[in-house]
Amino acid sequence: MEITATEQLATLGHPQRLSVFRMLMRRFPDTVPAGELASGLGIKPNTLSNYLNALRHAGLVRQDRSGTSLLYSIEMKNVQHMLDYLLNDCCRGRPEICLPSDKTSDRPAGRKYNVLFLCVGNSARSIFAESILRTLADERFTAYSAGTHPSSGLSPIAVKVLKDKGHDVSTLRSKHMSEFAAPDAPEMDFVFTVCNQAANEDCPAWDGQPISGHWGVVDPVKATGTKAEKSLAFQNAYGALRRRIEAFAALPVESLDRIALQSAVDDIARTPDEDTL
Incomplete structure (x- = not known):
């Protein structure tokens, strides 16, 4: 029927x-x-x-x-x-x-794209994503991160992982997503949720109609077991996010329309989480 x-x-x-x-x-x-x-x-x-x-x-x-x-x-x-x-x-x-206006066509040539990564605590996964994109493609993207219910500080294990991999952690801090909904906040081009709980929440309608995506990764903060097992959980989360962000940074964002960009972002979400870097 x-x-x-x-x-x-x-x-x-x-x-x-x-x-x-x-x-x-x-x-x-x-x-x-x-x-x-x-x-x-x-x-x-x-x-x-x-x-x-x-x-x-x-x-x-x-x-x-x-x-x-x-x-x-x-x-x-x-x-x-x-x-x-x-x-x-x-x-x-x-x-x-x-249809919503295609903001991609209005972007000045050479302008950097603003990208926001969201999770619940903003203590590990979204911090990983912000740091990875900043390291891989700082000349093309300005990376931010925030939490729907941020914790009081960054995960010490997450910070150690980032330091060990050569990332600058001096400017990182845990913050609420409301900072990016304020009138003077930068307008986002992309908003990604990196945990299921944040994706399940009804987040604000962001100004500028950014491309959105869900790149859910298991929360390493909740890992149990030995110190080595907990460390491995953080390595796994870092590796899963790095693979997705490498694929994202390789996209010819400037030449793709909104529909093509959204399709590419959804394809990246299907990247397997197995193996670490």
Whole structure:
């Protein structure tokens, strides 16, 4: 049975079904366990199941099984068809009035791009990402990091990893993301979440409509075991982020339009986390 765009839009007309859809969009291309969705949104599991079934019936969400766990993700092809309907039918194919303006075309040649990395504590993963991008491509990007609920300071193990790898840590500090939503804050071109919890939260709508991406990495701060095992967790997180940021820094950002950039960012999110540098 073919599902129409009007049926899909009607399904999204329910506020809580829309909240489930929005969280899965923020986590795309990840698959998310049902329990994490319920916890992140504060929805009872049986109620969430009804919402997910409605979204699946509308073709907006897919379900996969891993062992005994049910995982959910966006059915992006169908979502794009729905958006095409809005653009071509409702907007009569006039992207200049229906789509966000493509800020990439307005950027002066040679301008540096502002990139913000977000996690919860801003003590390890986002600090890693900020430092790596600054080291790899400081001539093209200005890197920042922040936390949705920042800790009181940086992880000492994270700082040691960065020092051992030759990064300058003198300017690093833990800070709240509200610093970058202030009127005088720099306008971001890219915003990346590097942990699932930050991606699950409803972050502010950033000025300038930046390209966004979710590059979730396991939190090394929560690692348990011996000192060597904890150190390995930080090395793994650093290595996973470095591979993603190397791929990002290699993109010809200046020559790509918004759609191509978003697609490239989503592809980078699929980079495996295995092995360390």
